[in-house]
Amino acid sequence: MLLAEGLRHSFGSVRALDDVSFTVQPGQTLAVFGPNGAGKTTLLKVLAGLIQPQHGRAHVEGGRRAIGWIGHQPQLYAQLTVGENLRFWASLYDAQPPVDLLSRLGLEEHANRPVRALSRGLVQRVAIARALVHDPRVLLLDEPFTGLDRTAAESFGRLLGQHAAAGRAAVLVTHNVEEGTGLATDVAFMRAGRFVHLAPRSGRDATDIAAAYRRAIGGAVA
Amino acid sequence: MRMLRVGRWITAIALVLLAGVYVRALVYTPVEQSQGLAQKIFYLHVPAAIWAETAMLLVGVASIVYLFLKDPRLDRFAAASAEVGTIFAAIVLTTGPIWGKPIWGTWWSWDARLTFTLFLFLLYVGYLLLRGAIADPAARARFAAVLGICGMCLVPFIHFSVYMFRTLHPMPIVLKPSAPSLPGSMLLTWLLSLGVFTLLYVGFVVQRYALSYLNEQLEAAGGELGHA
Amino acid sequence: MPDWLRHAWRVTRKDLVVEFRSRTAILSAATFVVLVLVVFNFGRDPTAVSAVDLAPSILWVTFTFAAILALNRAFQLELENQALDGLLLAPIGRGSIYLGKLLANLIFVAAIELLGVPLFAVFFNVPVLPYAAPLAAVIALATVGFVAVGTLFSAMTVRTRFAELLLPVLLLPFMIPPLIGAVLATSRLLAGRPLSEITGWLNMLAAYDIVFVALALLLFPATVNE
Numbered sequence: 001m002l003l004a005e006g007l008r009h010s011f012g013s014v015r016a017l018d019d020v021s022f023t024v025q026p027g028q029t030l031a032v033f034g035p036n037g038a039g040k041t042t043l044l045k046v047l048a049g050l051i052q053p054q055h056g057r058a059h060v061e062g063g064r065r066a067i068g069w070i071g072h073q074p075q076l077y078a079q080l081t082v083g084e085n086l087r088f089w090a091s092l093y094d095a096q097p098p099v100d101l102l103s104r105l106g107l108e109e110h111a112n113r114p115v116r117a118l119s120r121g122l123v124q125r126v127a128i129a130r131a132l133v134h135d136p137r138v139l140l141l142d143e144p145f146t147g148l149d150r151t152a153a154e155s156f157g158r159l160l161g162q163h164a165a166a167g168r169a170a171v172l173v174t175h176n177v178e179e180g181t182g183l184a185t186d187v188a189f190m191r192a193g194r195f196v197h198l199a200p201r202s203g204r205d206a207t208d209i210a211a212a213y214r215r216a217i218g219g220a221v222a
Numbered sequence: 223m224r225m226l227r228v229g230r231w232i233t234a235i236a237l238v239l240l241a242g243v244y245v246r247a248l249v250y251t252p253v254e255q256s257q258g259l260a261q262k263i264f265y266l267h268v269p270a271a272i273w274a275e276t277a278m279l280l281v282g283v284a285s286i287v288y289l290f291l292k293d294p295r296l297d298r299f300a301a302a303s304a305e306v307g308t309i310f311a312a313i314v315l316t317t318g319p320i321w322g323k324p325i326w327g328t329w330w331s332w333d334a335r336l337t338f339t340l341f342l343f344l345l346y347v348g349y350l351l352l353r354g355a356i357a358d359p360a361a362r363a364r365f366a367a368v369l370g371i372c373g374m375c376l377v378p379f380i381h382f383s384v385y386m387f388r389t390l391h392p393m394p395i396v397l398k399p400s401a402p403s404l405p406g407s408m409l410l411t412w413l414l415s416l417g418v419f420t421l422l423y424v425g426f427v428v429q430r431y432a433l434s435y436l437n438e439q440l441e442a443a444g445g446e447l448g449h450a
Numbered sequence: 451m452p453d454w455l456r457h458a459w460r461v462t463r464k465d466l467v468v469e470f471r472s473r474t475a476i477l478s479a480a481t482f483v484v485l486v487l488v489v490f491n492f493g494r495d496p497t498a499v500s501a502v503d504l505a506p507s508i509l510w511v512t513f514t515f516a517a518i519l520a521l522n523r524a525f526q527l528e529l530e531n532q533a534l535d536g537l538l539l540a541p542i543g544r545g546s547i548y549l550g551k552l553l554a555n556l557i558f559v560a561a562i563e564l565l566g567v568p569l570f571a572v573f574f575n576v577p578v579l580p581y582a583a584p585l586a587a588v589i590a591l592a593t594v595g596f597v598a599v600g601t602l603f604s605a606m607t608v609r610t611r612f613a614e615l616l617l618p619v620l621l622l623p624f625m626i627p628p629l630i631g632a633v634l635a636t637s638r639l640l641a642g643r644p645l646s647e648i649t650g651w652l653n654m655l656a657a658y659d660i661v662f663v664a665l666a667l668l669l670f671p672a673t674v675n676e
Contacts, residue, residue, distance in 0.1 A: 012359055013442040048539055051676045065541040073532035077464070079471040088464050092457065092540035114471070130536070289672055341623050348620040355610035360676075365606045368669045369620065372599065375665055379627040379658055386634070386650070 001026050001169045002138055006056035007046055016042040017053065018193035024138075024186075026167040029160065031180040031201075033173075033213055034190030040173035041072075043190070044140045047171060060138050065093060068136030070144045074127035078116035082107060082126050085115060086133050093134035104159060105129050106152070120147045128156060139163060139170040145179045157183060177213050181206040189216045226432035233425030239418045243411065251411045263321045265412055269419035270313040271335070274342060275377065277307030277423065281349070282374020285367035294438075297363035300370055302430035304349050306423055311343040334384040341380050345373050359438070454549070457542040461550025466557065468527060475523045476561065479516045483566045486512045487573050505574045506636035512570075513563055513589075514596065514625055518618050520558045521600040524551055525608040538674060548670040552601045552663075559597055563589055581639045588639065588648075591655035592632035595662055599624045602666040605673040624662075631655045 002024040009017040016039040024030050034040050045051040047058050048067055060067055069075075076085050086097040102108045105125045115123060124147040131139065139160070145153055160183050163170060173190075174180045181187070181201070187209055189197040196216045201209070247265045254261035281300045288296040318336045319329040330336070349369055356362040451459075469476060490508045528534035537547050567585070571578040578585060600621050607617045632655070635648040 045676070050535060050538055063541070064539060067539060069536070069539055071532065071535065073535070075533045075536035076531050077468055077527065077533055078530060079468045080464070084467065088460065089536065089540070091460050092537070092542055289669075341626055345623040348623060351616060351619060352606070352610070355607075355612060355616055361609070364672050364675075368602070368606065368672050371669060372602070372624065372662070372665060375661055376624055376627070379654070379661075380623070382654055383627040383630040386630070 001028075001061045002047065002171065003059045004043075004047065004056070005058070007043070007053045007058060008055035009042060009046060009051065009053045011042075015039075015193045017046065017056075019056075020190075020193070020195055021056075022188065022195065022198060024169045024171060026169055027164055028185045029164050029170040029172060029183055030186045030188060031172045031174070031184035032188045032190050032195075033175065033177050033180060033209075035175055035217060038190045039193040040175075040190055041142055044069075044071075044142050044171065044173055048140055062137055065134070066137040068131040068134070068139045069142075070128055070131045070139070071142045072146070074115075074123050074130070076115045076123065076126060076130060079114060081112050081114050082118075082129075083111040085126065086129060089130050090133040095134045097129075097133045098135065101129050101132060104155070106155065121149050121152055124148055125152055125156075128159070132159075137168050139168070139172075141170060141172040141174075143174050143176075144172065145174065145176065153179070177210045178206050181209045189213055191217050223432055223436060226429060226436070229425055229428030229430075229432055231425075232421060232428060236418055236421035236425050239421065240415075243415045243418055246414070247411050251407050252405065254408070257325055260321050260324045263317050265415040267314060267317040267321060268412070269416040270310045270317070271339060272416065273419050273423050274307050274310035274314055274339060277303045277310065278342060278345070278377055279374055281307065281370040285370035285374075288363065288367045289371075292363075294359075294363065297366065298431050298434050298438075299427070300366065301353060301434060302427045304346055304370070305430055306426040308343065308346040308350065309426070310419075310423070311339050311346060314339045315343060337384045338380055341384070342377070345376065349373060359441075454543055454546045457546035458549035458553060461537070461547060462553040462557070465524075465527070465551065465554035469554075469558065475520060476558065479519045479558075479562050480565055482519060483512055483516050483562055484569060486515070487566070487569055491573055502574075502576055502640055503637075505570065505576050506633045506640065508574075509566065509570050509636065510592075510629055510633050512566060513559070513593070514629060516562045516566070517555075517559045517593070517597060517600065518621065520555055520562070521597070521604045521621070522614050522617055524555050524601060525604050526613075529608055534674065544671040544674065545667050547674075548601065548605075548667060551605075552598055552666075555597050555601050556594065559593055563593065576640055578640075584639055584645060584648075585636065588632055588635045588652070588655070591652060591659060592628040595628045595655065595658040596621070596625045598659070598663045598666050602670060602673065605670065627658055628655060631658075 004020055004022050007017045007020040008015075018039075020039075020043060022030065032040055032043065042051065046053045047060060048069055049058070049060075049064060077088075080088070082102070086101070090097045102111055105128060107122070107125055107129060110118060110122060110126075115126060118126065124144075128144065144156065148156060160170060164183075164185070170183075172180055172183060181204075184201050187197070187199060187201050187204075188195050189212075197212065204212075243265060244262075247262050253259060280303045284296045284300040284303065287293075288300065315336070318333075318339070322331060322333075322336075323329050326333075349366065352369055353362055353366050356365060487508070490504075490512075494504055525534070528537065538544075567578060567589075570576065600617070603620050603624075604617055607613045607620065610616055631651040635651045635655075638648050
């Protein structure tokens with residue numbers, strides 16, 4: 001469903017991706033953990049086609065239409081209302097926002113408020129809704145928990161669970177092992193542009209993963 | 223670095239030759255009858271004008287190829303050519319009024335050719351300012367290439383629009399379709415001067431190119447140290 | 451409607467709704483036009499220079515500076531929350547994004563011009579109505595060209611330091627041909643000269659529009675792709 005083959009990319013002398021290869025099958029969620037500057041965001045941008053890698057290739061089944069993206073920035077227009085934003089982004093995919101989208105994220109009563117008037121946590125929830133407007137088959141998530149409170153994080157976790165259960169794929173990058181582990185079927189550690197670990201989670205919990213992560217990346221970073 | 227030395231040598235030779243051309247122009251070439259001594263500046267003014275415009279054309283061509291190949295050497299060349307073009311345009315803009323004061327009786331006359339060079343100069347300044355305003359080398363190269371291509375395409379439009387204003391300028395006397403109307407010895411001096419300016423352009427560009435290459439190496443080394 | 455045009459129109463409509471919500475840009479541009487026209491009127495010696503001689507230059511200087519105000523905000527909007535990345539991720543062509551932004555900018559500048567021309571006619575006592583159709587053609591031809599270049603450049607300058615200052619510096623040399631053409635054509639029109647006198651300028655303006663709209667469509671991807 002998603003394939004990365006020998007990806008390499010540098011910005012000037014900084015190597016952001018160094019021979020990264022993996023595949024993600026339907027139903028899989030790959031969590032990539034790494035410290036800041038390890039190349040996680042570059043990896044997602046290459047997968048999304050926002051950056052042409054200098055070497056190697058990335059392929060997402062269904063192309064741009066199949067990708068949903070949640071990044072550092074909400075990608076919303078602050079002056080427009082929640083509903084207008086969602087309708088605009090859906091229209092670019094020739095789609096309508098799913099009717100239950102707002103209720104699944106607890107946003108019903110905010111539909112007619114401009115995004116600029118919302119709190120940071122609500123904006124992040126709208127950003128998640130925005131990524132789901134066209135019912136994407138592959139989700140690319142860059143630190144999606146930033147700004148979410150516990151309840152919102154839980155409902156977001158449930159959404160991702162439904163996404164995976166429907167036979168869809170996701171790649172999640174974060175520096176926070178605690179938050180990412182619960183959703184992952186597969187785990188990778190990234191350091192200086194390289195995957196230093198890539199394996200199924202197979203029953204390991206957050207504590208196990210965190211210990212493995214510290215061993216792989218080095219104590220200073222964790 | 224070898225390239226930098228080569229560039230310095232070419233420039234030095236060109237400057238010596240330029241002095242030689244001017245000895246020839248002042249001592250051995252006849253004084254033009256209607257304009258007198260002021261005409262001597264023409265051997266500096268016209269070749270500089272030709273290379274100021276050609277440099278923009280080369281910036282544009284290098285930019286087009288850069289967008290296809292993404293080869294940093296092309297970007298370095300475009301930047302070097304633009305800087306040298308700026309200098310040459312500045313030479314034209316200084317020598318023009320010096321000549322214009324005794325002949326036209328005014329420093330600045332909004333004559334079409336000088337006005338054209340002024341806009342060319344402003345275009346170069348914008349190009350160099352844009353380069354200076356972007357830190358990321360890849361984005362800098364892409365943005366500069368976009369502006370360089372637009373600049374090249376703008377040149378004929380500026381030509382056309384400033385020429386629709388009436389011009390005071392002496393009409394082309396060297397590059398006109400019929401035989402050149404310049405006396406033989408003046409033409410020879412002028413051609414020598416054009417040759418010297420070509421050499422000057424090459425010398426300056428090679429030096430500028432070598433310097434920006436060294437600069438990039440230095441930045442890269444600094445980047446590596448910073449990330450170690 | 452073909453897909454690329456439909457997508458472009460969606461981007462345009464979104465820009466216009468955003469603009470309509472805040473109204474700060476259009477209101478400040480409109481105020482700017484009024485102020486400049488008033489100031490220029492006091493800045494000339496009415497006994498020395500007749501209004502009709504000076505009027506076309508004043509009109510066009512006003513329009514170009516008002517347009518720069520509009521162009522500066524065009525891509526600011528897209529970078530605020532990295533919405534531009536969202537547009538680039540969507541299954542629409544880069545050309546549609548550019549065209550959408552261009553169309554929104556053109557509508558914005560046209561609105562300012564629609565306000566400026568009657569004011570200009572009243573303040574400077576210039577008869578505009580008899581020449582309304584050819585004048586509209588001159589204004590449209592000149593505006594499309596420099597707004598096309600300005601839209602392309604603003605996609606680059608918003609990502610630099612000193613964006614508000616850099617855009618006019620880059621754009622002004624590119625405004626010279628449309629500006630000279632528009633000023634001369636406008637003054638011939640207002641002086642009641644026959645249309646045939648300005649066909650040379652109209653052709654130049656049309657050629658400029660074709661060359662730079664095509665060039666901008668080709669080059670726009672290079673300003674947004676990494």
